Amino acid sequence: MNGSGGLPVLRLIAQRLALGVLLLFAVSVLIFAGTEILPGDVAQSILGQAATPQALENLREEMGLNQPAIVRYFQWLGGVLTGDLGTALSNRQDIAESIGRRLGNTLFLAFWAAAVSVPLAILLGLLAVRYRNGLIDKAISGTALASTSLPEFFIGYVLIFFFAVKLGWFPSVSTVYDGMPFVDRMRGIALPAAALTLVVLAHMMRMTRAAILNVMQSAYIETAELKGLSQFDIIRRHALPNAIAPIVNVVMLNLAFLVVGVVVVEVIFVYPGMGQYLVDHVSKRDVPVVQAVGLIFATVYIVLNMIADIAAILANPRLRHPR
Amino acid sequence: MSETATARAPASGGDDALLDIRNLRIEATVYPPGEDPHDIVIVDDVSLALRRGRVLGLIGESGAGKSTIGLAAMGYGRGGVRLTGGEVVLNGRDIRRLGVRGLRALRGREVCYVAQSAAAAFNPAHRLMDQVVEATLEHGVASRREAEERAVALFARLGLPDPESFGRRFPHQVSGGQLQRAMTAMALCPQPDLIVFDEPTTALDVTTQIDVLAAIKDAIRDTDVAALYITHDLAVVAQVSDEIMVLRHGKMVEHGETRQIIEAPREDYTRALVSVRSIRHEEKRPTPEPVLTAERITAAYAGSLKVLEDVSVAVHPGQTLAVVGESGSGKSTLARVITGLLPPIEGTITFAGRTLPPALAQRGREDLRELQMIYQMADVAMNPRQTVRTIIGRPLEFYFGMRGAERDRRVAELLDQIEMGDGFAERYPAELSGGQKQRVCIARALAAKPSLIICDEVTSALDPLVADGILKLLLELQKQQDVAYLFITHDLATVRAIADSIAVMFQGKVVRYGTKTEVLSPPFDDYTDLLLSSVPEMQVGWLEKAIESRRMEAAGH
Numbered sequence: 113m114n115g116s117g118g119l120p121v122l123r124l125i126a127q128r129l130a131l132g133v134l135l136l137f138a139v140s141v142l143i144f145a146g147t148e149i150l151p152g153d154v155a156q157s158i159l160g161q162a163a164t165p166q167a168l169e170n171l172r173e174e175m176g177l178n179q180p181a182i183v184r185y186f187q188w189l190g191g192v193l194t195g196d197l198g199t200a201l202s203n204r205q206d207i208a209e210s211i212g213r214r215l216g217n218t219l220f221l222a223f224w225a226a227a228v229s230v231p232l233a234i235l236l237g238l239l240a241v242r243y244r245n246g247l248i249d250k251a252i253s254g255t256a257l258a259s260t261s262l263p264e265f266f267i268g269y270v271l272i273f274f275f276a277v278k279l280g281w282f283p284s285v286s287t288v289y290d291g292m293p294f295v296d297r298m299r300g301i302a303l304p305a306a307a308l309t310l311v312v313l314a315h316m317m318r319m320t321r322a323a324i325l326n327v328m329q330s331a332y333i334e335t336a337e338l339k340g341l342s343q344f345d346i347i348r349r350h351a352l353p354n355a356i357a358p359i360v361n362v363v364m365l366n367l368a369f370l371v372v373g374v375v376v377v378e379v380i381f382v383y384p385g386m387g388q389y390l391v392d393h394v395s396k397r398d399v400p401v402v403q404a405v406g407l408i409f410a411t412v413y414i415v416l417n418m419i420a421d422i423a424a425i426l427a428n429p430r431l432r433h434p435r
Numbered sequence: 436m437s438e439t440a441t442a443r444a445p446a447s448g449g450d451d452a453l454l455d456i457r458n459l460r461i462e463a464t465v466y467p468p469g470e471d472p473h474d475i476v477i478v479d480d481v482s483l484a485l486r487r488g489r490v491l492g493l494i495g496e497s498g499a500g501k502s503t504i505g506l507a508a509m510g511y512g513r514g515g516v517r518l519t520g521g522e523v524v525l526n527g528r529d530i531r532r533l534g535v536r537g538l539r540a541l542r543g544r545e546v547c548y549v550a551q552s553a554a555a556a557f558n559p560a561h562r563l564m565d566q567v568v569e570a571t572l573e574h575g576v577a578s579r580r581e582a583e584e585r586a587v588a589l590f591a592r593l594g595l596p597d598p599e600s601f602g603r604r605f606p607h608q609v610s611g612g613q614l615q616r617a618m619t620a621m622a623l624c625p626q627p628d629l630i631v632f633d634e635p636t637t638a639l640d641v642t643t644q645i646d647v648l649a650a651i652k653d654a655i656r657d658t659d660v661a662a663l664y665i666t667h668d669l670a671v672v673a674q675v676s677d678e679i680m681v682l683r684h685g686k687m688v689e690h691g692e693t694r695q696i697i698e699a700p701r702e703d704y705t706r707a708l709v710s711v712r713s714i715r716h717e718e719k720r721p722t723p724e725p726v727l728t729a730e731r732i733t734a735a736y737a738g739s740l741k742v743l744e745d746v747s748v749a750v751h752p753g754q755t756l757a758v759v760g761e762s763g764s765g766k767s768t769l770a771r772v773i774t775g776l777l778p779p780i781e782g783t784i785t786f787a788g789r790t791l792p793p794a795l796a797q798r799g800r801e802d803l804r805e806l807q808m809i810y811q812m813a814d815v816a817m818n819p820r821q822t823v824r825t826i827i828g829r830p831l832e833f834y835f836g837m838r839g840a841e842r843d844r845r846v847a848e849l850l851d852q853i854e855m856g857d858g859f860a861e862r863y864p865a866e867l868s869g870g871q872k873q874r875v876c877i878a879r880a881l882a883a884k885p886s887l888i889i890c891d892e893v894t895s896a897l898d899p900l901v902a903d904g905i906l907k908l909l910l911e912l913q914k915q916q917d918v919a920y921l922f923i924t925h926d927l928a929t930v931r932a933i934a935d936s937i938a939v940m941f942q943g944k945v946v947r948y949g950t951k952t953e954v955l956s957p958p959f960d961d962y963t964d965l966l967l968s969s970v971p972e973m974q975v976g977w978l979e980k981a982i983e984s985r986r987m988e989a990a991g992h
Contacts, residue, residue: 331555339543339570353560
């Protein structure tokens with residue numbers, strides 16, 4: 113690594129990466145500890161309340177549950193690090209394998225929701241600043257706020273009612289399967305992606321607007337105006353580059369939400385993603401699956417926030433180009 | 436009274452005028468606290484004319500409307516300011532009739548602007564070159580290659596280091612003086628007809644100011660551009676302009692050739708401006724027992740180089756020690772060390788015969804009481820949600836346990852001492868003028884009955900005449916209450932006005948120290964010579980003489 117003598121920006125990024133890794137370990141401890149505290153153990157869950165003490169003891173011995181918690185934590189962690197997330201209690205399937213396909217589905221849905229919502233939110237934010245306090249600004253802000261205030265299940269059902277039931281443009285149930293043609297797959301996720309977009313759009317758009325308006329107070333904006341630049345060029349060339357850090361931050365938070373917070377939307381549209389999987393197994397008290405999914409969600413959050421912080425570091429010319 | 440001055444104004448206008456402002460009226464809506472919003476007149480019936488190659492200085496205190504007039508020449512009103520009457524004729528047409536597009540085509544092409552703080556006026560996200568050529572490219576004046584060649588030539592002419600590669604740097608990578616010159620290059624690059632200079636050297640150190648001033652003057656002469664030069668410093672404007680217009684409260688006071696304004700002002704207000712800083716202060720001899728002694732202080736901020744090195748100074752009871760130097764010389768750091776905000780690495784602070792603990796947290800209440808501080812920015816040194824009574828009353832409660840009527844009586848006394856009536860007690864800081872705010876801060880410091888007040892650039896943010904009032908007040912209070920001042924400033928005129936002894940600081944060291952007479956009498960060391968010779972004098976032609984006769988180049992600008 114480039115030590116203290118190197119560019120400060122490299123040192124800062126290295127520090128941030130190290131912090132991210134540390135945080136991941138801390139989260140894994142928390143998740144493990146959390147499931148330890150819960151009453152009953154895995155053996156009890158498998159065999160049920162009626163199991164004889166002897167049967168429980170045997171199963172515990174077999175699963176290594178009699179070993180101290182710290183040993184089991186490191187066994188679990190070792191497994192996670194080598195891609196072995198354990199076996200689901202409810203159906204005895206390999207968790208990594210089940211998650212693999214579902215995580216792919218969730219990321220596919222999140223990706224397309226993000227691909228639409230992020231550029232749209234930033235563009236709307238720029239437009240709102242360009243016509244600030246005018247009719248366009250108020251229309252954009254009002255609509256975006258309204259769509260955020262409505263709960264996602266409500267938006268989901270409204271979308272289903274109009275576009276699936278009334279108009280019949282899209283399926284109301286977003287079934288996807290392996291080998292499904294791309295166009296069909298896109299048609300399938302159109303409604304959940306639209307619901308997600310509506311949910312995250314306003315937050316990002318409002319932040320973009322606020323961050324840019326904040327920068328618009330700066331003296332260099334007046335300089336740009338006195339150069340005879342058009343309003344939109346001023347916003348795009350002079351305001352946006354200085355508002356990148358807060359915008360990236362809120363974008364990353366919303367991306368994380370697109371992966372982690374889709375539970376409700378996936379359930380509404382019966383979409384075979386992580387959310388569905390998690391809900392199914394929570395209701396079955398399948399602790400290893402909940403642990404694994406929790407860890408993955410936490411990882412998504414931490415990684416995306418880490419990217420936001422690193423982007424903020426890189427967006428600062430003072431750090432990128434030291435004196 | 437001003438009609439006669441108008442009649443005698445130099446005939447630079449007429450048909451060949453580049454800029455002809457006639458009966459300009461500018462208004463704005465203000466929203467004072469506790470009152471209904473209403474319109475006020477910022478500029479009232481101002482007329483001026485400017486030919487190509489001429490420089491007109493606009494001078495006045497803050498609120499005189501000088502920046503507003505300058506920006507009006509670009510058809511620009513800052514924050515809700517409106518041009519409501521008169522004509523602004525530029526290149527033969529009234530720019531008030533141009534629409535948004537017409538104004539955009541004019542800004543950055545026919546008229547360019549140089550702001551007071553180049554550090555804030557440059558976009559931190561872009562390289563200097565991209566910003567310098569931006570207007571030139573936007574208006575299609577030249578191709579990028581031509582524009583960049585032009586910019587490099589301008590960098591060289593303005594005396595910027597390494598002109599070929601200078602533009603590749605970011606704003607934070609160059610000094611304040613360099614940025615100010617880069618901003619001048621940015622204004623000259625599209626080859627405009629008129630440049631509005633809005634206090635371009637006010638934020639700079641004197642030693643830097645003189646170089647930037649000379650560079651601006653040469654550039655104006657070589658390019659034959661016309662200029663409006665806005666400043667509150669008459670001595671500065673006397674160096675660069677052909678004629679001067681004095682403004683007050685948005686109205687013209689006097690307009691004439693530079694020499695006439697400086698040497699034979701006709702109006703009382705102009706005379707007051709010319710003779711400002713006329714305070715004569717009788718120097719007192721050092722006493723055997725100083726109230727504060729700082730001995731061999733060395734200090735540094737965490738992980739950085741030493742900011743102070745081996746600094747020893749003493750303040751005598753009832754006297755003023757002026758600590759003078761440019762930004763970065765360590766003078767404010769010295770104040771932080773004395774107040775305990777920055778414990779020194781080495782050295783001791785002795786106060787009234789006892790050694791003070793280095794860190795603030797270890798000092799007792801008496802130590803805190805006897806050592807008060809007044810700051811440069813009076814508005815941020817007061818809680819905007821507290822009344823003057825609460826602000827001044829706080830030290831009375833804290834140090835002396837005064838309450839109720841007793842406290843209110845003392846507050847009234849203090850208000851009287853700072854020449855403000857009891858009627859101000861219920862006001863909030865936002866309802867006070869800059870000078871009044873600083874007076875309240877002085878009263879707050881006095882409330883603690885200190886034996887020493889540290890004054891950190893207390894007059895730097897104020898207009899000359901207001902600053903004069905504050906200095907007179909401080910001297911008067913010193914006479915009455917025998918309080919000592921440690922007066923930090925970069926302004927030598929202030930030092931001359933109030934100091935008994937002087938410490939000149941340069942790069943963290945005291946380079947010259949003694950009584951006022953000793954320090955200000957030759958022979959000088961090189962730095963003190965540079966500092967003294969850089970202070971603009973109210974004299975036409977001073978700039979050229981000063982540049983010629985100085986021995987040392989200003990460092991790193």
